[in-house]
Amino acid sequence: MLEAQKERDPAGRPGLGSEDPSQSPASPEHIACPASEATGEAPLIPSKPTTRRWDGEGVMDFDGTAASDKQVEVLLATPVGEYRLRAGSDPSDGVLWIAYGEDDSGHRTELPPLWICSPLRVASMTRSDRSDSWGRELAFIDADGIDHVVIMSMSLLAGTGEELRSLLLDRGVRISSDPAAKRRLLEYIALSTPRSRSRCVAQAGWHGDAFLLGERQFGGSGERIVVQADSAEAAVVGRSGTLAEWQSRVSLPCALNSRLALSIAAALAAPCLALLRMEGGGINLQGASSIGKTTALAVAASVYGPRERIKTWRQTGNSLEAVAALHSDQLLILDEMGELDPRDAGSTAYMLANGQGRGRARRDGSARPRARFRVLFLSSGEIGLQSMVAAAGGVGRAGQEIRVLELPADADAGFGVFDVVPPGFTPAEFADQLRIASGDCFGSAIDAFLSILSADQATATRSLEALRDAVLNELCVGSMDGQVNRAAMRFAAIAAAGEYASQNGVTGWTTGTASRAVTRCFHDWLDARGTCGASEESVGIRQVAAFLELHGESRFAFWDTGGDYIRGVSNRAGFRKKVDEGYEFFITRDVFRNEICKGIDHVLVAKVLIAGGALMPGSAGETTRMERLPDGRKVRVYRILPKLWGL
Numbered sequence: 001m002l003e004a005q006k007e008r009d010p011a012g013r014p015g016l017g018s019e020d021p022s023q024s025p026a027s028p029e030h031i032a033c034p035a036s037e038a039t040g041e042a043p044l045i046p047s048k049p050t051t052r053r054w055d056g057e058g059v060m061d062f063d064g065t066a067a068s069d070k071q072v073e074v075l076l077a078t079p080v081g082e083y084r085l086r087a088g089s090d091p092s093d094g095v096l097w098i099a100y101g102e103d104d105s106g107h108r109t110e111l112p113p114l115w116i117c118s119p120l121r122v123a124s125m126t127r128s129d130r131s132d133s134w135g136r137e138l139a140f141i142d143a144d145g146i147d148h149v150v151i152m153s154m155s156l157l158a159g160t161g162e163e164l165r166s167l168l169l170d171r172g173v174r175i176s177s178d179p180a181a182k183r184r185l186l187e188y189i190a191l192s193t194p195r196s197r198s199r200c201v202a203q204a205g206w207h208g209d210a211f212l213l214g215e216r217q218f219g220g221s222g223e224r225i226v227v228q229a230d231s232a233e234a235a236v237v238g239r240s241g242t243l244a245e246w247q248s249r250v251s252l253p254c255a256l257n258s259r260l261a262l263s264i265a266a267a268l269a270a271p272c273l274a275l276l277r278m279e280g281g282g283i284n285l286q287g288a289s290s291i292g293k294t295t296a297l298a299v300a301a302s303v304y305g306p307r308e309r310i311k312t313w314r315q316t317g318n319s320l321e322a323v324a325a326l327h328s329d330q331l332l333i334l335d336e337m338g339e340l341d342p343r344d345a346g347s348t349a350y351m352l353a354n355g356q357g358r359g360r361a362r363r364d365g366s367a368r369p370r371a372r373f374r375v376l377f378l379s380s381g382e383i384g385l386q387s388m389v390a391a392a393g394g395v396g397r398a399g400q401e402i403r404v405l406e407l408p409a410d411a412d413a414g415f416g417v418f419d420v421v422p423p424g425f426t427p428a429e430f431a432d433q434l435r436i437a438s439g440d441c442f443g444s445a446i447d448a449f450l451s452i453l454s455a456d457q458a459t460a461t462r463s464l465e466a467l468r469d470a471v472l473n474e475l476c477v478g479s480m481d482g483q484v485n486r487a488a489m490r491f492a493a494i495a496a497a498g499e500y501a502s503q504n505g506v507t508g509w510t511t512g513t514a515s516r517a518v519t520r521c522f523h524d525w526l527d528a529r530g531t532c533g534a535s536e537e538s539v540g541i542r543q544v545a546a547f548l549e550l551h552g553e554s555r556f557a558f559w560d561t562g563g564d565y566i567r568g569v570s571n572r573a574g575f576r577k578k579v580d581e582g583y584e585f586f587i588t589r590d591v592f593r594n595e596i597c598k599g600i601d602h603v604l605v606a607k608v609l610i611a612g613g614a615l616m617p618g619s620a621g622e623t624t625r626m627e628r629l630p631d632g633r634k635v636r637v638y639r640i641l642p643k644l645w646g647l
């Protein structure tokens, strides 16, 4: 279910648009007229005076006039069967069912109404472009006066309606617990057939020439579009401050910083992928802690909304799949890759980049259609995806490497993620400033950019293609392999989006700013990868390092803890010994060969480590050494030296 919450407009305009505002009745008397004429009976049920009313089409609003002057009430322009709406703050107000009986003289007479639920109105009927998935747009106000819109699937009316009730209760509708009233609620919704129609879609993002972001629709020549999703969640969006403020406090200070400008450009590029007919995929800012990785994510988030836009990798594959679907055609921001279960790393990256969920079972066991989405994701992590996969005993594959591009987060200028820091600021102060600014000013950039993209999709597409191809030409000088080309394509699309946004005044950057930043990042990515690709040697080193990083504490017993070294270490992989430069690891042969080097040549890895001074060879230069371990055994082990971390 998608729910839109709207703040009440201080000017007192309807929070939910009626079909034609000019028809909004000016007074309660006026409200009653159309219905009375249509039915010949007054649908009014007197209620206590209140300052809140529903208009003819049922729009709730505050009424400025003195409450005591008039009876404010009712409210369905077209009564729904025997149901009436009485709006007000009285707990007995809401949807009422009127039963009729006969008085002593045999005349039909109204019995006391049955209270069904707090005021709730069916605002429009929704269906997909295949004329199925019928639903209803329900509008109501919660006890705090917040407007809600929920798109419910009509299939919720099948059965007892329990799922519908729990959904509405969760959003703040009060519902009678009387079993008869519960049934009446379903009937009331079923009988409500407003003229107004909306097209429902499964997720936000592009639908033809319209883009849905949160509750807002950009462009679109056809019917109004609404999202009918099956969870209460939606991608976080929101707006605070003006575009000019965001530019001066966020985007302009980032202009000369390759990682930050890339982050902003990536945020803008996400909705462009569909126009460019490009695959999804991600970029992971990989580097040590406290160098500003999360700050870069916060800057990217500010293009769309508040800080909560940043999601975490710490989720199951299923929930990440649902989150990805919510971010279709938008940037998905994921912090701390290290929190992802290493066993899920490979398949999760595959799922995200391929834009297809694994398909889950519904509560009743039937298959739910697979989620499909197209996301660009920006992530941060102290270790990269390849290392995660390797640490879990999997084999890093080239395909994975392209799905998630590992970009060194450190710009190598001595300032962490920053290339330059404004005069008078330390890098940490600059990071803190940017975080505050991104928390103060957000959302205006994506609004501006989507307005431009959707206003003339064809022109935008042509411009983006031209810009992308120009950057791609620059990046792919000389012959490169197919994987590098695919990566270059992603970088080029990001640059193109940044440039196009800049040309249209969204970023405040001069021409070339986005391309320069992205080009720099592309070359840093390429350097880190090694020009001939991730060779088995570097994969091997990374696998060993990642294993020790993940399991160094949990699976290695301390060398010097007297008799206590074994206790508490389950599934022991060896011992670790503190030395001046760090730790030495004594790894059993089985673990080194079968776990750490799973899928790669352990002899080659050991030789590479010896060559780099990260493995102490045996007396005859062999890869293992005979060592006496603290448990008294004398066995052959791999002895890893602290130099490993410098390789």
Ligand SMILES: Nc1ncnc2c1ncn2[C@@H]1O[C@H](COP(=O)(O)OP(=O)(O)O)[C@@H](O)[C@H]1O
Binding pocket: 288, 289, 290, 291, 292, 293, 294, 295, 296, 380, 415, 416, 417, 418, 427, 428, 429, 431, 432
């Ligand atoms: N480039 C930097 N150099 C030094 N300190 C930094 C830098 N970037 C951020 N910090 C400090 O580290 C803290 C955490 O920043 P954050 O962006 O979360 O880093 P990360 O995600 O890389 O761990 C910040 O509050 C700031 O004080």
Ligand SMILES: [Mg+2]
Binding pocket: 290, 293, 294, 295, 335, 336, 380
């Ligand atoms: Mg962080």
